[in-house]
Amino acid sequence: METTAINASLKPPEPKLASRALLRSDVSLSSRRTVPIAELRVSAEHWLALMGCPALSPNELQALEALGRCRRVAPTELVFRKTQATEQLVAVLDGVVGLGSMGANQQFHLERSVHGPAWLDLSSAWMGTGHGQDAQAMGPAVLLEIPLSGLRPLLQRWPDITERLLMALAQTVQKLTGTTHDLMAKDAQKRLITWLLSRAAAPDGDVALRERKRELAAQLAITPETLSRLLRQLMSAGLIEVRGYSIKLLNAAALRALVQA
């Protein structure tokens, strides 16, 4: 197993200076919100991201727009609560909202984070039950809420809207299935590498973190400490290069091999 090889190469603790030089955090996260939060309006791009590729007709968009209510939330503000009854579809237009559960000591336990524009909770509204989770804004964000009561007539009038929602839900199912599979079958290192590879769209293999490392750790279901150690392992193995919130994949092939094994 390659993991042990990496661990072996780590065993003799290298001089601190070298590691510090490699792991210096001169790249900040401040750039993650360069664009100020958008105005309280739903743009065509927003609808495209929410409803899928062939754009809806102007009539449909207009009706949806008249129905939806935009709302601005402050960082750490609660978007909704687990127990709260659901009567509307909720989407994140801009910003990041975390899904998880509120601990007893007012501490939010993050499980999944949604980057706008995307649906935040599309499933609970149809089930009568409340949202299954709590939702908290991870930063300034703009939400779109569409009351179900008003939506039903629209779905009758334009059935293809229903189909768009169906496809969005199907996508959510696929994503959740993948997450579940990863949790059941992969260890922490494999989950991290999978995440890195999925975020390195460009072949140059540069990943700029859009979130705090502790949030990334929460998404991978590990502790921040473990994430730090894993990054250091991969770095020592020469597979990646970490500079603050910027990670460069030096050997994508080897990383892919590690996930398979």
Add this chain to the structure above:
Amino acid sequence: METTAINASLKPPEPKLASRALLRSDVSLSSRRTVPIAELRVSAEHWLALMGCPALSPNELQALEALGRCRRVAPTELVFRKTQATEQLVAVLDGVVGLGSMGANQQFHLERSVHGPAWLDLSSAWMGTGHGQDAQAMGPAVLLEIPLSGLRPLLQRWPDITERLLMALAQTVQKLTGTTHDLMAKDAQKRLITWLLSRAAAPDGDVALRERKRELAAQLAITPETLSRLLRQLMSAGLIEVRGYSIKLLNAAALRALVQA
């Protein structure tokens, strides 16, 4: 933490005879398929389970029935493969089908099992991508396959079918969200207890396993060995009573408390 208390009470290894007597397997699993596999027909009950509570109109049912193709599969037979393109909705009418992934050595790794009547894969068909997982019959089973090409006209004609599918998908999302949450936040003991409580519908607290213990272990994402040990722990603590494939919950309140902690 109660876990340690239970462990402590376990530490002095009790005489083998006593434990054997408690854990004797005189209750077999043979009764799990008393009713012979149903004929190759979709009954009204099947449609009710698949499409939700207010029954569809006779016209709609007739059209769906004309479109769907029933199929019988033998135990361990593959229902579909991960890579295989998806052009149909797949449901399990009767029997049990496992979702998971096929290992390199022809060994099936179970992740989730679907007891008929229920949808097996409702999401992939809408996405163009293949099924995300492999599916294998865990026993003799009857499937229903509805080709998407033929379904589309029906959805146009009767939009409320689309809505039923939407709700079924929403339910899947809720269930998967719960599973993910359990995997991220609960340890093995809590997952087991949660499962036991959810299966003990009747207040008398009797759970008759419908599956092999190794399949239950796979669903809980633990090894069969760990499951055996956990059951023994709970038994030693006087919380449950295990007799082969029949488990009796002796103290539901205490079990619930263990999950919360």
Add this chain to the structure above:
DNA sequence: CGAACCCTTGATACGCTTCAACAAGAGTGG
């Protein structure tokens, strides 16, 4: 400047897996 945060690192503990051995049916064929 101090306070609050974030990340990193080390030491240690614990949960779960892995490997190996064995007991108890269930099915099979002589």
Add this chain to the structure above:
DNA sequence: CCACTCTTGTTGAAGCGTATCAAGGGTTCG
């Protein structure tokens, strides 16, 4: 009917992977 094998579940010992706790350094901001 008994030996034989195959499968399932159980138990023990050892080891790996990750969490936890504690400490320290680097930034940012009041």
